[in-house]
Every structure is written in C-alpha cells, then in structure tokens.
Amino acid sequence: NLHHLTHHHNLSAFILFSGAASTFGSAGQAHYAAANVFLDALAAHRTAHNLPATALGWGFWAERSEMTGHLDEIAMRRIARIGLAEMTSTEGLALFDAAVRADLPFVLPARLDPASLNEQARAGTLPAILRGLVRRPTRRVSPADGVQATGSSTLADRLAVMPEAERADLLLELVRSQVAGVLGHESATAVKPQQAFKELGFDSLAAVELRNRLMRATSLRLSATLAFDYPTPIALSRYLESELLSGEETLTDRLLSDLDGLESALSTLAPDEEARGRVLRRVQRILLKFDDGKASSDGMATVDQFDSASDDELFDFLDNGI
Numbered sequence: 001n002l003h004h005l006t007h008h009h010n011l012s013a014f015i016l017f018s019g020a021a022s023t024f025g026s027a028g029q030a031h032y033a034a035a036n037v038f039l040d041a042l043a044a045h046r047t048a049h050n051l052p053a054t055a056l057g058w059g060f061w062a063e064r065s066e067m068t069g070h071l072d073e074i075a076m077r078r079i080a081r082i083g084l085a086e087m088t089s090t091e092g093l094a095l096f097d098a099a100v101r102a103d104l105p106f107v108l109p110a111r112l113d114p115a116s117l118n119e120q121a122r123a124g125t126l127p128a129i130l131r132g133l134v135r136r137p138t139r140r141v142s143p144a145d146g147v148q149a150t151g152s153s154t155l156a157d158r159l160a161v162m163p164e165a166e167r168a169d170l171l172l173e174l175v176r177s178q179v180a181g182v183l184g185h186e187s188a189t190a191v192k193p194q195q196a197f198k199e200l201g202f203d204s205l206a207a208v209e210l211r212n213r214l215m216r217a218t219s220l221r222l223s224a225t226l227a228f229d230y231p232t233p234i235a236l237s238r239y240l241e242s243e244l245l246s247g248e249e250t251l252t253d254r255l256l257s258d259l260d261g262l263e264s265a266l267s268t269l270a271p272d273e274e275a276r277g278r279v280l281r282r283v284q285r286i287l288l289k290f291d292d293g294k295a296s297s298d299g300m301a302t303v304d305q306f307d308s309a310s311d312d313e314l315f316d317f318l319d320n321g322i
Helices: 030-048 073-082 089-102 114-123 155-160 164-183 204-218 233-245 251-266 274-289 295-308 311-321
Strands: 015-019 054-058
Touching: 015 030, 030 054, 054 089, 155 164, 155 233, 164 204, 164 233, 204 233, 251 274
Parallel strands: 015 054
Antiparallel strands: none
C-alpha cells in the first residue's frame, strides 16, 4: 500500500524492515521468512523502476520486542546455530545509518557469531552464502559421526564385527551426541538414555533435524517421525541397531559359515592326502589356542586324540567341539 500511495511522490528514502530469515531461513518461521522475502523483492522492484528503496534484513536484537519476547531457550539456540549473534540497540542504530548510506536495495545489518560459523563449517552444514567468510577446516571424524577415520567401512560394517555390548554403547552414544547437537548442548552427558525426547524439549522441527543428522551418520532412510516412534535415546539406538544389522551377518554367523565350508572341503580330500593332514594340523593349533585355558592341562591329550581318531570322529569333534 505504501508503495502505491507514494509512487508519485519525490521520496528521498523508502526503508523496509526485513529480516535475516529471508537470507538464512529460520526453522519454525517459514511464514515470517516468506514475508521478508516479499519486502526484499519489493525493494528490488522499486529500484528497477528508479524509485528509492532499501530493505534491511535485520539480524537478532538483544533488546526483546513483542516479536521476540516469547522465544524460549530452544528457539534461541536455533538462532545461534544459524550463526547470528545478538546485537545491542546502539549497534543496531549504527548499522541502520550505515545501511541507508550504502544506497543499495538490500543490506544485511547483523552480527555474525564466528564460533557458530566455524562449527557449521566443521560439520559441513554452513549455508553456501557464508562459505566465502569462513575457512573450511579439514573435518575430524569422531565415532559419533558413524564412519571410521580411515578406510571406507560403513557404520554397518563396523557394527557387524563388534561385540554386542560395544555395539549398543556406540549407537547409544551416537544418538545422545546428535540429540545434544539438536538441542545446543555442549556434551552428550546432558542427554539421559531413558529420558523422553518430549521432556528434553523436542518439537516437530527438532525431530526432523535429529532425523536428518542420523541419516547422515548412518546412511539409513529414516522417517520424519523417528523421535516420536522411538521416544527415548535408548529406544532409538536399539531401532537403529536393528536397521543397520538387518540382512547383515554377525561375526558368529560368518565363522559358522566358514566352518561349514571347511567341513565340506575336508570331506572331498582322501585320508592319505598331504593337504588334508596340513589342514587338520592347523585346526588342532587353532583349537588349542582358543581353548580358554584348557589347552595347557589337556592339550597333549587332545593332540593324541586327533592322531588316533577316525574320519567320523574328527568330523564329530568339529561339529560338537566348537
């Protein structure tokens, strides 16, 4: 309306208060971001028609207003993760003067938080528009990332050869660290294994962010309702374990399969073949090595039994002794 009503006036300035949400986006404020984009576009439209216009994409003011007074702790953490730092009213007024003098259709008067930008750069989530401002460091891979520091093994590959207890601990730590990241906590210790996500302050936006983080860490396709379907870190970690190991052989499965193959191969060798004797001697050494301390007391007796055993007795030992 102001644009149309003042179209024929010789204005010296036409200032629009937009917001940084139109540039960076703002979780949970899609309507607000869209309204700001309209203001930015209106300024561009006026400039294209030789009319004065400047849209100011304000950052976050430390002094609360009716628009920002209701923001809770989680909302504030989301704003901080965008990379915006609070600015004082004095700083804001100085930025206003500088923006008007710039004589540009759009400016972004805001304070950026270098620590947050560096953290986003390390995580690979820094918005493209800011990548020229921050040197992207070499990413250090941690166990919570779901990948190994070296090699190309996937998380599922690592889990398949892990003892069950270690596997459960790794996945629980992965979930807790990602939940802590969503909520802005410095450490996963702030997230208790049995604590419900709703108690931690999760909403639908936090649930989607957690889903996205876990998809990057596990390479699984996960539902947006993941945090509601599995409402605690321990429940979610157990679900991830079942998904990551579905269709995957465990180490025990692989060993038993190998033994089946060994049994089948031995049955094809004649009793007097040298290769058969070499294989059986190797099996003897393996059995003695992993006999949980029994080898020292009755190892020689076991060797003697092998020497005098028949083929059927040897195969029976392989079937029942391992």
